[in-house]
Amino acid sequence: MTTQTQSEQPRLTLYQFAASGNSRIVRIVLEEKGLSFKRVNIDVTKGENRTPEFLRLNPRGKVPVLVHGTAQGEVVLSESSVINEYLEEVFPNPPLMPAAPARRAHVRSLVYMFDTELSPTTGLLIIEKLLKKPEEQRADFVAERQKATREILARLSDMMSQGPFLAGDFSLADASYIPVLAVMAPCGIILEREFPKLAQWFAEVKKRPSFTASAH
Numbered sequence: 062m063t064t065q066t067q068s069e070q071p072r073l074t075l076y077q078f079a080a081s082g083n084s085r086i087v088r089i090v091l092e093e094k095g096l097s098f099k100r101v102n103i104d105v106t107k108g109e110n111r112t113p114e115f116l117r118l119n120p121r122g123k124v125p126v127l128v129h130g131t132a133q134g135e136v137v138l139s140e141s142s143v144i145n146e147y148l149e150e151v152f153p154n155p156p157l158m159p160a161a162p163a164r165r166a167h168v169r170s171l172v173y174m175f176d177t178e179l180s181p182t183t184g185l186l187i188i189e190k191l192l193k194k195p196e197e198q199r200a201d202f203v204a205e206r207q208k209a210t211r212e213i214l215a216r217l218s219d220m221m222s223q224g225p226f227l228a229g230d231f232s233l234a235d236a237s238y239i240p241v242l243a244v245m246a247p248c249g250i251i252l253e254r255e256f257p258k259l260a261q262w263f264a265e266v267k268k269r270p271s272f273t274a275s276a277h
C-alpha cells in the first residue's frame with residue numbers, strides 16, 4: 062500500500078534498490094504497517110551507493126537507509142533489522158513483535174541468525190546463480206554454498222513454531238527471511254522437497270499483500 066501522491070509530504074524516505082533483498086526486508090515492514098514512504102532508488106550496480114551524498118547517509122555504502130523526518134530532526138538509519146526495530150517502536154500498530162519477552166527474544170534470535178548466518182552465506186550464492194551466465198558459474202563454489210545454506214535452513218525449520226509464521230504470528234522475523242527464501246529455487250534448493258515446513262510457511266507469506274507490494 063505504498064502511496065506516493067504529490068500532495069502528501071512523506072516523513073519516511075527509503076533509500077533502496079528494487080532488486081536488493083535487504084531493501085525488501087524493510088519494504089515488507091513498511092507495507093505491513095501501512096506506512097506511506099518515498100523511495101529513492103540507489104542503483105548499486107552503477108555505484109550510486111558510493112557517491113559522497115549517499116556515503117553521508119551510510120558510510121558503509123549499503124542500502125537500505127531509512128530517513129525519518131521528526132520534530133526533533135532527521136533520524137538516519139541503516140541495517141534492515143535495526144530499521145525494522147525502529148519502525149516497530151515508533152509505529153507499533155499493527156504489532157510485528159509478540160508481547161511476551163521470551164517470545165520477543167525468539168524473534169530476535171531468528172533475525173540474528175538471518176543477519177549473521179543466512180544472509181552472508183546466501184549473498185554470493187544468489188549472485189552466482191542469478192546474475193552469472195551458467196557457463197561462468199563455479200560448480201564447486203555453488204555446491205559448498207548450497208550445503209551451508211541447507212544446514213542453516215534445517216536449523217530454521219527446527220526452530221519454527223507451530224506456525225503459520227516463523228514465530229507464531231507474522232513478525233519481524235518473517236520479514237527478514239522472505240526475500241532470500243523467495244529465491245531458493247533458482248539457487249537449486251527446492252523448499253517443497255527439502256524443507257516442507259518452510260514451504261508451507263512460504264505459501265502463507267505469499268498470501269499477504271505485503272509480499273506482492275514489496276516485490277519491487
Ligand SMILES: N[C@@H](CCC(=O)N[C@@H](CS)C(=O)NCC(=O)O)C(=O)O
Binds near residue numbers: 084139142
Ligand atoms: N546487513 C545489511 C546488508 C546490506 C547490504 O548488503 N546491502 C546490499 C544490497 S542487498 C548493498 O548495498 N550492496 C552494495 C555494496 O555492498 O556495495 C542489511 O541488512 O541492511
